[in-house]
Amino acid sequence: MLEALLTYKFLQQALIAAILSGIVCGLIGTYVVTNRIVFLSGGITHASFGGLGAAWFWGINPIWGAAVFSIFSALGIEFLTEKTKLRIDSVIGMLWTVGMAVGILFIYLTPGYTPNLMSYLFGSILSVEIIDLKLLAGLSVVTILFFTLFLRPIQFISFDKEYIKTHRINVAIFRSTLLILVSLTIVFSIKVAGIILIMSLLTIPQTIAATLTSNYVRILILSVIFAILGSIAGLALSWHLNIPSGATIILVLFAIFVLTKTTIAFRNKFRKS
Template sequence: MIEALQYNFIQNALIAGILVSIAAGIIGSLVVVNRITFLAGGIAHSSYGGIGLAIYLGLPVLLGATVFAVITAILIAMLTLNNRKRIDSLIGIMWAFGMAVGIVFVDLTPGYNVDLMSYLFGSIIAVSDNDIIYLTILDFLIIGLVVIFYKQILAVSYDSEFASLRGISIKFFYTLILILSALSVVAAIKVVGLILVIALLTIPTYLAEMYAKCLSSMMIISSIIATFFTIFGLIISYFYDISSGASIIIVGVFTLLLAKLLGKK
């Protein structure tokens, strides 16, 4: 594996994996604590519409996915805040609509024959230098917003009634958390793909909960665990020539099972 580091695409894959792991650890903690895993899944699959639109218009794929994912997050926030009893139906509709829009735009794109499976299951070795720059900007944006609004996000996540009494806007920060989830989903597209992104957001956090004493420490531990999953998954992918996204998630699942078994003993 050390010899492979001389190749630019391997270096990019490693850097991208670390950048995505940081975002996944931070936002994954918010997703689990706020119990919005299903909502994040809806945003993830809906962003496929942005991928198809970007391909059709000749725009950067990650840019199209980001815009579409953020718009979807805002719509989901508006709909679920006013109609929580129908959350499952609303998310199912947004999920299916986003995927359908993406497929239609790809079909309408003349001469396009790139393997779309790479967006569904990840293709980390295809990460470019521009993707690295984009992921770095996303990471700084996510970290910056979480640091600036940490106290408000903490209050809303653990006790929304108390936060409301303190004058904190529940609607604004609920929407902000969903937007941050959307940004994390986009960041993870090239690494594990849209199908597996929720696993990368949640598995490290479930493990971090066993050791963390507060939300900030959970974010840090989750990021470290996600980084371990990514690096180890890349090593397995390299030696056995299998999908990197699947390798990363399998490492995560087996680590979680092992931790739970040892925890019981």
């Protein structure tokens, strides 16, 4: 692969995309998992498909449509559950499927050549373009800055937002900002793992990290490392075996998870006896 890496520009871009999405998904995924908003994030991801289809229909870069849809659905879910008596999981389920439905209709109505849907649904890291890398790089800088500046507020608000509210601190604005970062992370990483598979980058590395430590900062760092590791290893494996990259990345991450879990289980057993 090394030789190919030097020859093919698209492979270099894929590698950079793996690293950058590993950074944002590792950090944002920790927020998602510790706040127990995995289902919410899944809803945002799928709702973004509506924007993708609409952008296609009007001939805009799909990523912009997806970004607008995901941000609005994220803030919509937050608003609807705070201001009305609707149940949060029902609202998520609704926006999840409505977004998908809108997307399907727009793609059906788009005249002429049917675009390559599969790469958006299941990811295709080899088709990453320069604009995707620029967006991911920008988001990485913003996310790293945000987590460095606001590490403690993020941790404390995630742990017990009610208590922080009693300190007259505007928790709602803070959480909305983080939800926008969640939305952008998902949309900008769609090329890497696809709408249907992207949740894995937000959950598996964090679950591996959490089995190794219960220190918040270490979980953040380990999540980033595992996300990058899994993406690169998955990319290499899919290149060699000529199989889909998105699915391979996830299976590699899952293999690391199983390996870590069993190693720890064995070690504990060994220690006891």
